[in-house]
Amino acid sequence: MLKKISTNNIKELRNKTGAGMTDCKKALEASDGKIDIAIQTLRKKGLASADKKSNRLVTEGLVESYVHAGSRIGVLVELNCETDFVARQPEFRQLAKDVAMQIAACQSVQYVSQNDIPEKVILYEQNFELEKDDLLTKSIDIKNKIVQGRVEKRLQELSLLNQNFIKRHEITIEELIKQNISLWGENIKIRRFERFILGEGLESKNNTFTKEVSDMINNK
Structure with missing residues (x-):
């Protein structure tokens, strides 16, 4: 029964x-x-x-923003779907808002997925791990396995889809998107995002300017 x-x-x-x-x-x-x-x-x-x-074409969607309390971190994210009908739904906008909030919370995230990470970044991470002191005495096979594991972990840190959803830690962002695909019956993709941090990059620019002024004075 x-x-x-x-x-x-x-x-x-x-x-x-x-x-x-x-x-x-x-x-x-x-x-x-x-x-x-x-x-x-x-x-x-x-x-x-x-x-x-997952292979269906997505040409609709929206651009959503999130500004964290204190207005020191802001995010813009483009979330795509198949139809304007889904794009106009409050739940879809909330999904975009949640994704933007996730990006603001995860400072290490730089790419939507691991597939978006450039080969030069992967090679850099591999070389960086190979040169660590704790691997100097390891055999080649052991060293390669350790490096492979560490690099994979690092690539996951860089990928938005691999992050645990901040509102429901038992699922990842990729699973959150897939659940919404199942809910709406059409493909949904995070296309791109941009994170803005107040004052980011200003210090390095000021240092460059200071050096340029110093060089001008010394060359007189």
Whole structure:
């Protein structure tokens, strides 16, 4: 006999997963009302359906902004979808706002995904790790394995999609996007972003200016 699923349980599951009401009800019925199991079921289902849509063309969307309290950090992010209808939904705008907030919170993030990281950056990280003192006495095989692990960790730190979502630490930004793909039934992509930090770069410019003035004086 199936356990009766309450409306409150369905709403709770929907709030945690972003899945549709019908899907939440079915997942709860299949899990005998156990929310944790239902979440895993929906996540697996959502990720599978999202992967099928990942190659669809996205030409709509919006540019969203986030300015952190104190107005010292600001972010602009472009989030794309397939239709203007989805782009105009409050939930889609909230998703964009959450992504922008995530970028503001993760100072190490520089790229949307690991696929966007230039080869020269990867080579730099590899060489940087190879030259560390704690690897000098290691064999070549051990050294390469350690470097590979450290570089992979560093590339994940640079990638937005690899970050744990600040509002729900049990999922990554990539999983958050895929859950919304499943929810809306169309492809969604973070195209690009820009982070602004108050005063960033001013010190180096001032140092350059000071050096130029000093050189002019010394050459007189």
